[in-house]
Amino acid sequence: MTDLYLRDRWFEDLPVGEFHVFGSHTFSELEIVEFAKNFDPRPESTDPEQARLNHRQGLTASPWLLAAMWMRKMVDYMEVYAQGVNDGRRNGAGVAISDLQWLEPVRPGHTLTYTYEIVAKPDQVIREKWGMIRSRNEAFNQYGNKVMQFEIDILAERRPKESGDPQQQ
């Protein structure tokens, strides 16, 4: 009996309600500064001294760094559980996100833990072979406070007609 994991199954085999705690990351001052240099190069976002004078009274992670790290942790999770899978069970694409909120600042040394829950599977066939998986994603800091949330629609390949066994490529 083979276990089936996230991104190792066809669209039809992914149940609404499935929940994963899929990764944690501690944000360093260096990566917060490096990301801001590329994506928000205001001195109050990149310079620790000038940041002390900003509305947060110190460096905080750029909102998109928190979201980009969600992606990295999800890819790492797939690497563990979907090795050898190179088709559309795994390599779908994000289409849209909604209700993205950043709720609390994330400072150097803070650790976020990311969760993923499938909340809907709209009944539609996209470009003949894809289905849509809607998931609710949240990130919690080391105090257990939610600091980010969003929903994302990601394409997952539907089971090919010839393939009865989802494990066969």
Next chain:
Amino acid sequence: MATPFPSDHMESKSIELDQSAIAAFASQFDPQPYHLDASAADQSIFGGLCASGWHIAALATRLVIETLLANGLPFVEMTSVSRLKWSRPTFVNEKISVRVTVATSDEESPIANTRCQTLEIEVCNGNGAIVATMTANAAIAIDAALAAST
């Protein structure tokens, strides 16, 4: 009361995404074949090597920040995104720019001494085609905003 904010849309400069920039972001945050490996990307759902959607979102936000500041709007922080849709891939050596329209919002800003403004953002490539659209709320400083209007 006259609004201190321009109501017409504003346009940013453009940024070109070369392969090294796409690979640098993807290797750190989104190491999937269609962002890193040209031959795998050709076979993928996107049909070619392209930037991570998160890279586009972050770059677009940088362009928005620069554009608002250049137009005298003291942007403080993006606080939420009610909707972000990726419409088409951004391939190697394509340029992106943003068009921003600022609207008033009834929502209360979560950050002191700021007001909440809604930003309608269109991200375009060098051909003018829309690659992403985003509706976001931003905190805009109140004092500086009033100062800028006088």
